[in-house]
Structures are given as structure tokens and as C-alpha cells.
Amino acid sequence: MSDKNPIVNHEPTLDLGPVKFSQNMKLALKDIANGFAKWRLNCHLGWLDIKLRYRGSILGPFWITIIMGSKIATIGFLYAYLLHINIHDYLPYVSISIILWNFINSLIMDSCSIFSNSEKLILSTRLPYSVYAWRTIISNFLILLHNLVVIIIVFCILKIVPYTFYLLIPSSVLWVLDSLAICLLIGILGTRFKDVPPIVSSIMQALFFITPIIWKINLIHFDKNYMLLNPLYPLFEIVRSPILGDHLSPLIWIAATGYSLILWITVIFVFSKTRFRIPYWI
Amino acid sequence: MPNITIKNLYISFPLYHENMRNLRKVTNLFLSGRLNEDEHRKIYVQGLRNISFIINGGERVGLIGENGAGKTTLLRTMSGIYEPVIGNIHIKGHISSLLDPSSGMNPELTGRENIHLKCYINNVPHKQIKEVEEKVIEFSELGSYIDFPLKTYSSGMNLRLGFGLATIIDPQILLMDEWFMTGDEGFIIKASHRLENIVKKSQILIISTHSPDILIKWCNRILWLDQGFLKMDGTPQEILPLYLNKPYDEITGIS
Structure with a gap:
């Protein structure tokens, strides 16, 4: 092996030109597949983003944990008092909810600028565009891992044992798939239309209040199935219920997969239509 | 054998965010005929217009033209970054492009970290990263x-790192923008030596430059871009006298 030229030297070919929509769709799916194959680069880019943000700080990324800890403690005690809920029930619930919310919110807000933040890279090297989506997902996932410490501390202090873990596997798969889809979709829209980031920001603000995150579903007095109209609610519920041991109706899983399907169909359509246009926009 | 075939290529940039009522901004583009409206009344600036050529292995091509003639756009298109909406590109071979000294590098990261990043981007197998690192x-x-962040580097240091990285991967097609000949004497000798090696393996070299020195020394073919059109395509002997408005002997005499 050592006498061989160390660098792979095969001859890749590149054929570019105007193609039909079906061909573009194939290219879009290929982009997603190639982006997935570049997992090493994706993880590296995501990790570097976190590393650089906290380079030179003494506590480093553990500031993320501390900030989240104080946020959850404040909300937990304040709302348990205001809503007259037992802190032993409320604190685990709210810590999971807030941390998930923090992940999805910053993922979506970061998505608006995934392509414009990587402008230099995009304009210097040909890479699958889904790489930039993964970059954001990975860095937000690393933040989530730091925040997980808070959940573990809460569970230890209150001496609560998570109900089950294996039901979290399908939920995690769905979360990863949805993250990729929403990241690409908002990324494309945010690059093309400069008004998207503020619109997204205001929608997210509203969603924070109308989704059962800091309040529990049993506080509402109409038919709870109406809550399924909010796409975020089933997504939160499929993670919270298995851990807290709450009853999870099959309707919630149906809604969660349904919304994901709609999201993916939209994304594949939009990505096929616009993928080759991204470098022109940034 | 690496090969580049480009047929009837048009590249146009849509203007979405410009205030088109500000006529002063667009008069220049309008007068040169590079501002077009399509059937959806969207406004485009044409970067490249009806470009066709074939470059075969062993050719060393110089791209010339005024600022804004479309040289960088053409280099980016050949790197596969801008995909054409009209026209076709066919490229065979491993491409490496050095479009600007910091291309694809992060100024906050150290030199070593940037080398690693570049290795990941180019899919260099894990075992060989160390080797690439040492060579660079x-x-x-x-x-x-x-081990210092790139932002503490001088432009010459940046250049040496960028050039080292782009050429270590042993590209079959090397696309370069003109900046690379701005280093000091020692670097230019080293860089020339490395470029010679690449060219010897009958690979393709494409340099965009303003310097007649480089064109005469390095290129056996010149593409002259003007206002996005391919104005002329030929040998340095044919084109340089017209481009610089001087007899060829005088150009070589100066250099």
C-alpha cells in the first residue's frame, strides 16, 4: 500500500446542463444521499462550529448547560407555583420540553442562514448542499447533548427513573429526518427570500406559546384531539411520553408521521426545483 | 485523460434584491446589453454568454479579460459550482480549484485544523490525513x-498554505485565480516547480491572470473573455499582441 500514490486518483466525471424536473429530482435525492455519505465532514463541521464558539472561554460549552439549568429552574418553580402543579411532576416535564424546544427553535433559526453562512465554502468547492444542513443539525445536536446534563440532574434530584428508552428509538429517527427536511426547506427559502428569517422568528414565537411546552395538555378544556392540528405537539409528545410514562395514543404517532411525510414531499419538491440555484442566490 | 467540454454555455445571475427603480445602478449593465428580462419579467445579469470550447489533457490555458469579464464565473462554473441553465458542461477528471487564497478555509481555525478540514472535504481516507498534513x-x-489561527497569518503565509493544500491532492485539473503569483520570490519558485509537475503529467491547468509574464511562461492557449463573451481563443502568440496592443517580441522582451 505504501508505494502507491497516497491520494486516490480516479477520474470522476461531471455532466452539468439543463435537465427535466424528474432528472432534477434524482439529483436532489442524490445530493441528500451524498450528503449523508459525507457524515465525517458533517460531524467535523458541526463540531468545529461549537468548538469555535467557545474557544477561549474557561467553562467552554458547559455554559450551555448552566444557562439551560437556570432557565429550567426558573420556569419550573415559577410555573409550578402559578399553575398549582406538583413540582415533582412538573419539573421533569418542563425540562424535557424546554430542551427539545431549544433544539428545534435554534435549529430552525439557524437554518435561515445555512447557505449564506457557508458562502465561501459553497463558492469554492462543489459539495452536496445537504452537507450544510447536517452541519447545523450536528452543532445543534451537540448543544442538545450538553443540555441533557440538566435533564439527568433533574431526574437524579427528584429520584425519577425514565419509564422506557426503547420507544425513543423511532422518535429519534423521526426527529432526525424532520430536522434534515426542515433545515433544507427553511435554508432554501431563507436564502432566496430575505424576509423569511423574521417571518420564521415570529411564527416560532407563537408556536412556543400555543404548543404544550411550559403548560400541560390537560389544562385545556376542549377536545384534546384539536391539539393535533399543531404539528409540533405530536413531535414533542412522542419523546416526552415514553420517558415520563404517560399514555400515548396511536393518533399522535399517526399525526407525527403524517406531518413528516408532508414535510418531506414538500422538501423534495422545493429542493429539486431550486438546488442548482442556491449558489446564484448567495 | 482529463478533459473539459463546454457547449453554448450561458450563466446569468438573477437580481432579486436590487432596487431596480434605481436606474443609475443598472444603466451601465443595460448599456452593455448584459441586463435582460425573461418572460416572467425577472431581471438577469448575464455573466457568461454563449461560451463553447474544448480543453484536452496537457493544455495550459490562460484566461484573460478585464475585471468583470466573467473569468471567475467561468472558473466557478468549471468547478461545478454554478450549474448552467442554458448550455452544457462535461468535465472528466479530479478538479481542484484555488479561487481565492482562503478558499474553503476558516480564518478562526489553526493551519493544522484547516488542513484536516480540507482533507474531510476531499474525502481523503483517514489513514492518509497525517501524511497530507506533513506534506502541506x-x-x-x-x-x-x-498551530496558530489563520487570522494571525500574513497574506503570504495564507497563500503558501492554500497553494500547498490545493496541489497536494494531486489534481488532474487545476483551476486558479490570479492571486497566487503574489507571493515572494522563494514561493514563486516553489510554486512554479509544483505546477510544472502537474503539467508534466499531462493534466489541465487553467489560470486566470492579468500578468503577461505568467501567460507567456505557463500557457500554450489563451481564452480571451470580454463582456461575458469568448472573444478569442488561440495561442499566446496570436492573442497577446491584440490584447496588449503590442508586438509579441516586445511583450516577451519586457518579461
Whole structure:
């Protein structure tokens, strides 16, 4: 092996030109597949983003944990008092909810600028565009891992044992798939239309209040199935219920997969239509 | 054999965010005929217009033209970054492009971290990263600076690192923008030596430059871009006298 030229030297070919929509769709799916194959680069880019943000700080990324800890403690005690809920029930619930919310919110807000933040890279090297989506997902996932410490501390202090873990596997798969889809979709829209980031920001603000995150579903007095109209609610519920041991109706899983399907169909359509246009926009 | 075939290529940039009522901004573009409206009344600036050529292995091509003639756009298109909406590109071979000294590098990261990043981007197998790292460090002569963030580097150091990285991967097609000949004497000798090696393996070299020196020394073919059109395509002997408005002997005499 050592006498061989160390660098792979095969001859890749590149054929570019105007193609039909079906061909573009194939290219879009290929982009997603190639982006997935570049997992090493994706993880590296995501990790570097976190590393650089906290380079030179003494506590480093553990500031993320501390900030989240104080946020959850404040909300937990304040709302348990205001809503007259037992802190032993409320604190685990709210810590999971807030941390998930923090992940999805910053993922979506970061998505608006995934392509414009990587402008230099995009304009210097040909890479699958889904790489930039993964970059954001990975860095937000690393933040989530730091925040997980808070959940573990809460569970230890209150001496609560998570109900089950294996039901979290399908939920995690769905979360990863949805993250990729929403990241690409908002990324494309945010690059093309400069008004998207503020619109997204205001929608997210509203969603924070109308989704059962800091309040529990049993506080509402109409038919709870109406809550399924909010796409975020089933997504939160499929993670919270298995851990807290709450009853999870099959309707919630149906809604969660349904919304994901709609999201993916939209994304594949939009990505096929616009993928080759991204470098022109940034 | 690496090969580049480009047929009837048009590249146009849509203007979405410009205030088109500000006529002063667009008059220049309008007068040169590079501002077009399509059937959806969207406004485009044409970067490249009806470009066709074939470059075969062993050719060393110089791209010339005024600022804004479309040289960088053409280099980016050949790197596969801008996909054409009209026209076709067919490229065979492993491409490496050095479009600007910091292309694809992060100024916050150290030199070593940037080398790793580039290896990941190019899918260099894990075992070979160390080897690439050593070679690049050796070429760039950065010494202990390799563990300092790129933002502390001088432009010459940046250049040595960027050039070392782009050429270590042993590209079959090397696309370069003109900046690379701005280094000091020692670097230019080293860089020339490395470029010679690439060209010897009958690979393709494409340099965009303003310097007649480089064109005469390095290129056996010149593409002259003007206002996005391919104005002329030929040998340096044919084109340089017209481009610089001087007899060829005088150009070589100066250099």
C-alpha cells in the first residue's frame, strides 16, 4: 500500500446542463444521499462550529448547560407555583420540553442562514448542499447533548427513573429526518427570500406559546384531539411520553408521521426545483 | 485523460434584491446589453454568454479579460459550482480549484485544523490525513505557525498554505485565480516547480491572470473573455499582441 500514490486518483466525471424536473429530482435525492455519505465532514463541521464558539472561554460549552439549568429552574418553580402543579411532576416535564424546544427553535433559526453562512465554502468547492444542513443539525445536536446534563440532574434530584428508552428509538429517527427536511426547506427559502428569517422568528414565537411546552395538555378544556392540528405537539409528545410514562395514543404517532411525510414531499419538491440555484442566490 | 467540454454555455445571475427603480445602478449593465428580462419579467445579469470550447489533457490555458469579464464565473462554473441553465458542461477528471487564497478555509481555525478540514472535504481516507498534513506543512514552511489561527497569518503565509493544500491532492485539473503569483520570490519558485509537475503529467491547468509574464511562461492557449463573451481563443502568440496592443517580441522582451 505504501508505494502507491497516497491520494486516490480516479477520474470522476461531471455532466452539468439543463435537465427535466424528474432528472432534477434524482439529483436532489442524490445530493441528500451524498450528503449523508459525507457524515465525517458533517460531524467535523458541526463540531468545529461549537468548538469555535467557545474557544477561549474557561467553562467552554458547559455554559450551555448552566444557562439551560437556570432557565429550567426558573420556569419550573415559577410555573409550578402559578399553575398549582406538583413540582415533582412538573419539573421533569418542563425540562424535557424546554430542551427539545431549544433544539428545534435554534435549529430552525439557524437554518435561515445555512447557505449564506457557508458562502465561501459553497463558492469554492462543489459539495452536496445537504452537507450544510447536517452541519447545523450536528452543532445543534451537540448543544442538545450538553443540555441533557440538566435533564439527568433533574431526574437524579427528584429520584425519577425514565419509564422506557426503547420507544425513543423511532422518535429519534423521526426527529432526525424532520430536522434534515426542515433545515433544507427553511435554508432554501431563507436564502432566496430575505424576509423569511423574521417571518420564521415570529411564527416560532407563537408556536412556543400555543404548543404544550411550559403548560400541560390537560389544562385545556376542549377536545384534546384539536391539539393535533399543531404539528409540533405530536413531535414533542412522542419523546416526552415514553420517558415520563404517560399514555400515548396511536393518533399522535399517526399525526407525527403524517406531518413528516408532508414535510418531506414538500422538501423534495422545493429542493429539486431550486438546488442548482442556491449558489446564484448567495 | 482529463478533459473539459463546454457547449453554448450561458450563466446569468438573477437580481432579486436590487432596487431596480434605481436606474443609475443598472444603466451601465443595460448599456452593455448584459441586463435582460425573461418572460416572467425577472431581471438577469448575464455573466457568461454563449461560451463553447474544448480543453484536452496537457493544455495550459490562460484566461484573460478585464475585471468583470466573467473569468471567475467561468472558473466557478468549471468547478461545478454554478450549474448552467442554458448550455452544457462535461468535465472528466479530479478538479481542484484555488479561487481565492482562503478558499474553503476558516480564518478562526489553526493551519493544522484547516488542513484536516480540507482533507474531510476531499474525502481523503483517514489513514492518509497525517501524511497530507506533513506534506502541506513541509511545503508551506509555516513552522510553529501551523498551530496558530489563520487570522494571525500574513497574506503570504495564507497563500503558501492554500497553494500547498490545493496541489497536494494531486489534481488532474487545476483551476486558479490570479492571486497566487503574489507571493515572494522563494514561493514563486516553489510554486512554479509544483505546477510544472502537474503539467508534466499531462493534466489541465487553467489560470486566470492579468500578468503577461505568467501567460507567456505557463500557457500554450489563451481564452480571451470580454463582456461575458469568448472573444478569442488561440495561442499566446496570436492573442497577446491584440490584447496588449503590442508586438509579441516586445511583450516577451519586457518579461
